[in-house]
Amino acid sequence: AQTVTQSQPEMSVQEAETVTLSCTYDTSESDYYLFWYKQPPSRQMILVIRQEAYKQQNATENRFSVNFQKAAKSFSLKISDSQLGDAAMYFCAYTAGGSEKLVFGKGTKLTVNP
Amino acid sequence: DAMVIQNPRYQVTQFGKPVTLSCSQTLNHNVMYWYQQKSSQAPKLLFHYYDKDFNNEADTPDNFQSRRPNTSFCFLDIRSPGLGDAAMYLCATSRVMVAGGPLNEQFFGPGTRLTVL
Numbered sequence: 001a002q003t004v005t006q007s008q009p010e011m012s013v014q015e016a017e018t019v020t021l022s023c024t025y026d027t028s029e030s031d032y033y034l035f036w037y038k039q040p041p042s043r044q045m046i047l048v049i050r051q052e053a054y055k056q057q058n059a060t061e062n063r064f065s066v067n068f069q070k071a072a073k074s075f076s077l078k079i080s081d082s083q084l085g086d087a088a089m090y091f092c093a094y095t096a097g098g099s100e101k102l103v104f105g106k107g108t109k110l111t112v113n114p
Numbered sequence: 115d116a117m118v119i120q121n122p123r124y125q126v127t128q129f130g131k132p133v134t135l136s137c138s139q140t141l142n143h144n145v146m147y148w149y150q151q152k153s154s155q156a157p158k159l160l161f162h163y164y165d166k167d168f169n170n171e172a173d174t175p176d177n178f179q180s181r182r183p184n185t186s187f188c189f190l191d192i193r194s195p196g197l198g199d200a201a202m203y204l205c206a207t208s209r210v211m212v213a214g215g216p217l218n219e220q221f222f223g224p225g226t227r228l229t230v231l
Binding site for chain 1: 124154155156157159162164182206208210220222223224225231
């Protein structure tokens, strides 16, 4: 069975600094997709960034980028120039190609200090 | 704006009293999901509809049922809520273009927070 592990239950960062959230996954599939979702307090979950396993280039979305290490099965999220609005739970998620279901990690709570 | 709408946002029910949560979407997505999320935990998938096909997770209690009368609406019925069913219930949608094709992102609604007294 596929699993997603987020080893950092909580992280904190100073405003304008950079923070990296870790995620590892376990799968025997060759075709899969990885996601980072953000869930602010009392607000709905939104997609931050997505990575297709067949793509070697790391995905980037403005201040958010990933470090996708396929051999190591690692998918970390880097947030640059952290802003107060980045404070949220961040969930790493995986789906195998051909599946419509996500497997979530347990989440990392990010605090941004002014 | 296209979106996923959940009603009500907050629901209080009594122990054992049936309750229905609703979800609607304007995205015309073919897959709709129901998740249960307890405090500081990851969402737990209860079931999903792929078009009209219902897919139940093996560990979803029989107490939870779902209906999807059309593409836009999906309901979660809790037949006899227990104290352990108090949680946030999230509805999500996604569009799968072809069977076996890549999953597009899931769009989540704001959730319904269920309290069981």
